[in-house]
Amino acid sequence: MVRWFPLSVLRLSLLVLSLGVFLPSAQAASASTKPAAKPKASAKATSNKATASRQVRPVKVSRSTVVRAAPARPSLGQLYGLHATDDPLDLKSSVALVIDQDTQQVLFSKNPQAVLPIASITKLMTALVVTEAGLPLDETLTISQDDVDTEKGSRSRLTVGTQLTRGEMLLLALMSSENRAAHALGRHYPGGMEAFVGAMNAKAQLLGMTGTRYVEPTGLSSQNRSSANDLARLVDAAYGHPIIRELSTSREAQVDVGNRQLQFRSTNGLVRNPEWDIGLQKTGYISEAGRCLVMQAQLAGRKLILVLLDSAGKYSRIGDAERIRKWLDQAVPSASTQAAAGRL
Secondary structure: OOOHHHHHHHHHHHHHHHHHHHHHHHHHHHHHHHHHHHHHHHHHHHHHHHHHHHHHHHHHHHHHHHHHHOOOOOOHHHHOOHHHOOOOOOOOEEEEEEEEOOOOOEEEEEOOOOOEEOHHHHHHHHHHHHHHOOOOOOOEEEOOHHHOOOOOOOOOOOOOOOEEEHHHHHHHHHHOOOHHHHHHHHHOOOOHHHHHHHHHHHHHHHOOOOOOEOOOOOOOOOOOEEOHHHHHHHHHHHHOOHHHHHHHOOOEEEEEEOOEEEEEEOOOHHHHOOOOOEEEEEEEEEOOOEEEEEEEEEEOOEEEEEEEEEEOOOOHHHHHHHHHHHHHHHHOOOHHHHHHHHHO
16 A cells, blocks of 8 residues: 555646646637637628628619619600500500691591690701791801700700801701700891790791690790691691701711811611601600601602601600501502502
């Protein structure tokens, strides 16, 4: 027993010593593992932040998407329920009229008497009044602050101070639907803008456009209103002037503005389409009017006048014109065919 006790004590001492050695190491190891847990927590927090960020972004995209997808302000035709009118061609325009220019025969009509805003179709009357006034086309006109649009806030490349001839202003108003050019034409009329608007309304009455009213020469005001029946009369009258035919159907033009050149193009892509023979045209758009288009064109062997008002969709008026053209080619006999049938 005596021999084992010291040995036991010795072993116990060694065990205590060994525990003394290993315990700090274990504590150190334990302590060293605690900071290691922090990166895990930090990574988790980072993951949570990233997740939160991912959750926020779709909300932002969703909001902007909602803004972009918000419906445009309805046109007057939509408010009046005119788009509910059925027609065999399923046109997107709530108002449509197709007339034989020579015989005045109505080939197609849809709400032709509805009086609606006509947007830049107004500029056709502007051109008619300027042309029939016999004002010199080479006279230089200057864009002023008065020509800047305060109605819709529309932009223009014709800055204040730009000088162009009356003929160039007329070209840009008809071909590119330039609002400042059209306004300058009215402002430089003898007697000023009030006299010009009076001349527009007087001409409308003279042509029998009883449902038509103008308040300014650009079409930016929704108070400029007319019907398809009235506009067909306007197209017929304007077609009688070669300069209006030429300028309205021009495809593009370069205009010298100071020391630089500006390129302008037609707002009506159909003038560049070889399947169309267009003698006169004008487009128009403001939200109250929808997309509008009037044309004189030769289709199915006939000289026709087409009026499309309050079309819903950016390209729908062009689509409607194409539907009418195809329908005329298939369903409406040409003038020569009718003449031959009349001789039988």
